[in-house]
Amino acid sequence: MNCGEPSELPHCFLNLNWDQSIDQNSQLDSALTSIVSSNAPNLLSQSEISSQSHYVGTSGTIGTSNGSLTSPPSELNLSMGGGRSGLMPMLPNLVSMNHLDQFQPDHGFTERAARLSCFDGRNYPGFGTQFDLASIKDKRLEAALLGGGQVTQLLDKAQLGISNAVNGREDSSVSDPVSGSGQIGLAGPSDNGVRKRKAPAKGKGKETQKITEDKGSDTKRCKSVESNGTQEEAIKPKPEPNGSVSTGTAENSNGAKSKGKDTKLPEPPKDYIHVRARRGEATDSHSLAERVRREKISQRMKLLQDLVPGCNKVVGKAVMLDEIINYVQSLQRQVEFLSMKLATVNPQLDFNNLPSLLPKDMQQACAPLLNPSFPLDTSGSALPFSGSQQQGNPLHFVSSSPSPVDPHNTIHPFFNAVPDATSQLGAFWHDDLQNVVQMDMRPNHEEIPVSSQSFSGAMQQAHMKMEL
Amino acid sequence: MNRKNPLPNSNPNSPNSSMQALHFLQALARIARAAPKPAHSARTRQIRHAAYASMAHSSRSSRRTWSRALLHRLRQWQQQRPGRLLTVRRRVRIVTPITSRPEEPARAETLRQLVPGGRGMEYCNLLEETADYVQCLRAQVQLMQTLLDAFSS
Numbered sequence: 001m002n003c004g005e006p007s008e009l010p011h012c013f014l015n016l017n018w019d020q021s022i023d024q025n026s027q028l029d030s031a032l033t034s035i036v037s038s039n040a041p042n043l044l045s046q047s048e049i050s051s052q053s054h055y056v057g058t059s060g061t062i063g064t065s066n067g068s069l070t071s072p073p074s075e076l077n078l079s080m081g082g083g084r085s086g087l088m089p090m091l092p093n094l095v096s097m098n099h100l101d102q103f104q105p106d107h108g109f110t111e112r113a114a115r116l117s118c119f120d121g122r123n124y125p126g127f128g129t130q131f132d133l134a135s136i137k138d139k140r141l142e143a144a145l146l147g148g149g150q151v152t153q154l155l156d157k158a159q160l161g162i163s164n165a166v167n168g169r170e171d172s173s174v175s176d177p178v179s180g181s182g183q184i185g186l187a188g189p190s191d192n193g194v195r196k197r198k199a200p201a202k203g204k205g206k207e208t209q210k211i212t213e214d215k216g217s218d219t220k221r222c223k224s225v226e227s228n229g230t231q232e233e234a235i236k237p238k239p240e241p242n243g244s245v246s247t248g249t250a251e252n253s254n255g256a257k258s259k260g261k262d263t264k265l266p267e268p269p270k271d272y273i274h275v276r277a278r279r280g281e282a283t284d285s286h287s288l289a290e291r292v293r294r295e296k297i298s299q300r301m302k303l304l305q306d307l308v309p310g311c312n313k314v315v316g317k318a319v320m321l322d323e324i325i326n327y328v329q330s331l332q333r334q335v336e337f338l339s340m341k342l343a344t345v346n347p348q349l350d351f352n353n354l355p356s357l358l359p360k361d362m363q364q365a366c367a368p369l370l371n372p373s374f375p376l377d378t379s380g381s382a383l384p385f386s387g388s389q390q391q392g393n394p395l396h397f398v399s400s401s402p403s404p405v406d407p408h409n410t411i412h413p414f415f416n417a418v419p420d421a422t423s424q425l426g427a428f429w430h431d432d433l434q435n436v437v438q439m440d441m442r443p444n445h446e447e448i449p450v451s452s453q454s455f456s457g458a459m460q461q462a463h464m465k466m467e468l
Numbered sequence: 469m470n471r472k473n474p475l476p477n478s479n480p481n482s483p484n485s486s487m488q489a490l491h492f493l494q495a496l497a498r499i500a501r502a503a504p505k506p507a508h509s510a511r512t513r514q515i516r517h518a519a520y521a522s523m524a525h526s527s528r529s530s531r532r533t534w535s536r537a538l539l540h541r542l543r544q545w546q547q548q549r550p551g552r553l554l555t556v557r558r559r560v561r562i563v564t565p566i567t568s569r570p571e572e573p574a575r576a577e578t579l580r581q582l583v584p585g586g587r588g589m590e591y592c593n594l595l596e597e598t599a600d601y602v603q604c605l606r607a608q609v610q611l612m613q614t615l616l617d618a619f620s621s
Binding site: 293297300301303304307317318321324325327328329331332334335336338339340341342343344345 | 496508511512514515516518519520573574575576578579582583591592595596598599601602603605606608609612613615616619620
């Protein structure tokens with residue numbers, strides 16, 4: 001019930017949402033009537049004052065908590081202090097509160113109001129600190145409930161004030177009340193019950209989900225990485241959208257507004273992975289982690305799909321996995337087969353004839369290789385595959401030195417670049433040269449060993465290195 | 469021989485396969501040199517080992533789990549002389565034993581057996597390793613094919 005029209009002051013005051021029938025209602029009524037009529041707070045009886053102060057006490061805390069927001073709460077504070085003289089200014093405040101039509105306090109809100117009432121004034125700047133709702137004593141709740149509608153009304157104002165502050169202010173501390181208010185609904189019923197909307201939630205699906213996720217993670221108190229990340233996220237969002245968040249969450253949780261498609265926005269990169277729970281998904285830390293894992297797996301499957309030929313037509317993880325397995329097996333079989341073939345070919349390997357097998361531009365590079373008079377002792381024989389051409393042929397693998405094909409120059413930059421590998425190479429070719437020479441190049445045999453002895457040390461060194 | 473020298477990347481195509489080809493050719497040469505007894509099967513085996521070793525030593529795969537596992541396996545193979553029927557295989561289980569997880573499909577176990585080192589990995593990492601392994605395998609096959617063509621022509 002909303003007291004929209006302040007027909008009569010005391011009546012309005014009484015019409016405020018006093019859900020619970022309270023015996024002191026009549027006392028208050030009489031007290032207020034006396035106040036208005038006589039303008040003499042002193043007329044209040046002590047009992048009435050005590051009962052009144054009870055309410056005022058509970059509401060006074062709220063007043064202090066919202067002291068920075070509006071002046072009337074401060075006057076409430078005065079009223080608490082005075083207990084007598086403050087009642088007069090309190091009434092206009094109540095009147096002003098009555099004019100706030102947007103209120104629709106209800107039972108759930110009473111509870112929430114009661115919870116708010118438990119917060120001290122110092123908590124308001126500390127609204128940013130996470131409320132430990134568990135610390136709210138239940139007996140306080142009951143006491144506040146007994147306070148009834150007045151508390152509710154005042155808390156309506158408080159809520160309004162908060163949302164006003166949230167909407168109005170731009171500093172980051174604003175976001176904290178949001179999270180606080182977001183958390184307010186946590187310990188109680190998940191339904192916020194905040195039906196009023198200060199600012200239209202303009203399709204801020206992401207924030208609502210953010211808070212939803214935040215709520216979910218808070219509820220479960222999970223310390224998982226993702227939920228921590230999202231909590232942090234929720235705390236440092238833009239302040240302005242947050243104004244609508246607190247109200248927007250109500251809709252989201254109530255399902256009153258269908259938010260449409262969820263939007264997964266890119267997370268700011270922080271220390272850990274941020275996950276956002278999609279709408280309709282569980283916000284459990286386990287399910288979040290599982291979702292991350294599933295996404296990783298699907299990512300890798302896509303990668304594999306590109307690698308394995310013929311996987312594009314296939315859809316589905318199971319069949320793709322079969323394809324991958326088949327492909328790996330076929331590749332391994334191919335390796336075996338090719339090695340068998342190479343084994344037959346290998347004895348006929350004629351590295352002397354290798355240049356003929358290579359493209360012509362390589363032959364020039366290989367020429368010094370076959371030239372025994374070439375000073376090979378500099379750093380092993382050249383593998384002057386100095387490739388100005390770089391092709392896909394893996395035999396051009398050593399074509400790393402860009403210098404032109406110059407037997408003298410190619411070697412050194414090549415070796416300088418790859419000192420270790422080229423020593424291997426030098427030994428490699430040298431070994432083959434020796435081998436080949438012994439096998440084929442009889443006529444040159446006497447020339448090669450002359451220079452070969454200089455390498456024997458290098459060869460053995462390389463030989464050890466070549467132990468696979 | 470555990471140098472992982474990355475060749476200077478002036479080769480735009482694939483320094484990985486360069487490294488791989490390099491090692492493979494070396495091994496081939498060594499095999500050719502040391503082959504007075506050309507038992508075909510022995511040679512085949514040697515060449516196969518050489519192929520896998522060169523795969524494991526490629527620059528891209530040097531940090532991979534499968535390359536280390538492959539080398540380990542290779543050592544076992546080499547220690548195992550042909551003709552010995554009984555070999556003591558020491559299975560080093562690095563990670564907790566894998567019970568078939570409900571997450572992964574049924575064929576994952578087969579994949580684990582195929583990919584070296586696959587047994588100790590989670591499914592997610594297994595897929596990644598498989599991708600890398602497939603890449604290296606493909607490069608190796610291409611290399612051997614090219615060599616064959618070059619030598620037999």
